[in-house]
Amino acid sequence: MEQKTKLLLVEDDQSLGFLMTEFLASKGFDVTLCKDGLLGWKTFNAHSFQFAVLDVMLPGLDGFSLAKKIREKQSDVPIILVTARSMKEDKIKGFNLGIDDYITKPFDEDELFCRIQAILNRIEARPAADNKKIQLGEYTYEFQNQSLNINQESRRLTARENAVLYILIQNAGQIVKREVILNKIWGTSDYFSGRSLDVYISKLRKYLQDDSNILIENVPKVGFLFHSKIT
Numbered sequence: 001m002e003q004k005t006k007l008l009l010v011e012d013d014q015s016l017g018f019l020m021t022e023f024l025a026s027k028g029f030d031v032t033l034c035k036d037g038l039l040g041w042k043t044f045n046a047h048s049f050q051f052a053v054l055d056v057m058l059p060g061l062d063g064f065s066l067a068k069k070i071r072e073k074q075s076d077v078p079i080i081l082v083t084a085r086s087m088k089e090d091k092i093k094g095f096n097l098g099i100d101d102y103i104t105k106p107f108d109e110d111e112l113f114c115r116i117q118a119i120l121n122r123i124e125a126r127p128a129a130d131n132k133k134i135q136l137g138e139y140t141y142e143f144q145n146q147s148l149n150i151n152q153e154s155r156r157l158t159a160r161e162n163a164v165l166y167i168l169i170q171n172a173g174q175i176v177k178r179e180v181i182l183n184k185i186w187g188t189s190d191y192f193s194g195r196s197l198d199v200y201i202s203k204l205r206k207y208l209q210d211d212s213n214i215l216i217e218n219v220p221k222v223g224f225l226f227h228s229k230i231t
Contacts (some may be wrong), residue, residue, distance in 0.1 A: 005120065007051040010066065011082070012058050020053075023109045024116075029217065037061025041069055047207035049077060049191040051116065056083040056090065064093060071098050075158040076146065078119045080112075088192075095196035098158050103191070118187050123159065136228045137211040141169070150210055157207075162184060164200050168216065168226035177223040 007029045011017035021033045032047065034040040038060035044052070056063035067079050079099045083090055086104045092101055098120050103112055113204065134141045140149040146162040148155045157165065163185045167176060170204055182189035182197055201216060201224065208214045217225040 004028055005050045006030045006032070006048060007053065007116075008032055008034070008040065008044055008049045009053045010034045010037060010058060010063070011053075011055045012036055013055075020109070020112070024113070026114055029116075037063065037066045040066055044070055045073070051120070052077055052079045053112070053116070054079060054081055056081055056085075056094075064097060067094070067099055075156055075161075078116075078123065078159070080115060080119075082107075091192050094193055095192060096199050097098050098160065100160070122185065122187060125186065134230060136169070136208070136230055137213045139208065139211060139214070141165070148207055155207055161200055161207075163201060165204055166199070168204075168224060169228075169230060172226045172228060172230055175219050175223050175225050180223070 005028070007024060009020055009024070009031055010019065011020060011033065012035050012160050017035065021031045021076050024031045029051075032043060032049070037054075037058040039180060040054065052067075054063040054066055058066065061069075063081050063083075070077055070189060075098075079105060080101045081094045081099050082103055084105045084106060091102050094210070101115050103115060121161050121203060134143070138150050141147070142149075143162065143166050146157045148157060148165075164181060165182055167184065178194065178197065179189040182193050186193040186196070193228070201218075209217070211228075213228065215227040217227060219225055
């Protein structure tokens with residue numbers, strides 16, 4: 001019997017929360033509903049989840065703060081933020097935190113399901129890299145463990161940081177077009193996903209800054225070029 005995906009849903013609107021829970025359960029998810037951010041964080045710490053859908057405007061602890069806490073504790077859990085506003089600043093703030101998608105109220109339940117399923121499908125379709133360690137100059141990189149190590153210090157990458165870095169490494173010395181990365185990892189190449197990609201590139205550059213021979217070159221209006229001695 002196939003194991004159900006455990007999904008944390010944090011929504012303070014009782015009626016909407018109940019409807020979303022019933023709908024997602026009918027689609028095969030094991031849903032835990034919490035009515036505020038503090039309870040959501042307590043529940044996330046007490047159990048194991050494979051997905052999180054968080055309302056932005058929550059009492060106690062807002063959705064942005066909750067998403068940040070979840071990211072810090074378990075970097076590979078996909079997160080969708082739900083908001084009643086469509087402000088560009090909110091979306092950019094969410095993507096800067098490393099969320100996977102954004103959906104604006106009111107929304108169709110099938111759209112939410114499709115967004116969740118698209119993220120899960122992309123995770124399942126990640127390249128089946130073996131466990132071998134890849135040497136990037138002074139760094140040691142492990143795709144499956146999502147780890148980047150240098151001088152006996154290890155950094156655990158988020159799922160998207162890991163995916164972006166792996167694509168760049170696969171194409172080292174060759175320009176990788178922005179739309180290729182966006183469509184492969186985000187499933188879209190719109191403005192917001194583009195801004196999100198730029199954030200991830202900046203983070204990766206920071207993580208790799210201890211080796212001056214490693215460079216992620218920006219090719220204006222085209223894409224990125226990864227330079228490093230890979231063994």
